[in-house]
Amino acid sequence: MQFIEITYNLIYHNMENNKSTYIDETHHLYCSDGEMHIGYGKDKWLVYNTEQLLKDLPFIINEVIKENKKQQRMYISLIKEQLEEL
DSSP states (O other), X not given: OEEEOOOOXXXXXOTTTOOSOOOSOEEEEEEETTEEEEXXXXXXXXXXXXXXXHHHHHHHHXXXXXXXXXXXXXXXXXXXXXXXXX
């Protein structure tokens, strides 16, 4: 069994029905028996079928990159605003 300790920021949310889980940080990732195990919070686990995860990865990667670009633009804008005030 491969075991990796790493921190990723994962966000899952659905504000309308509160039937979802928000994961701020993960503390363990490993794969076993065709499943990706993601440890988060205080002894909580998300288990993802690796075949389905592989099918979902193009969409996940695309959306994460788009969201990250939005955040980068926001921070750059804030930095520029602060520099203009100097």
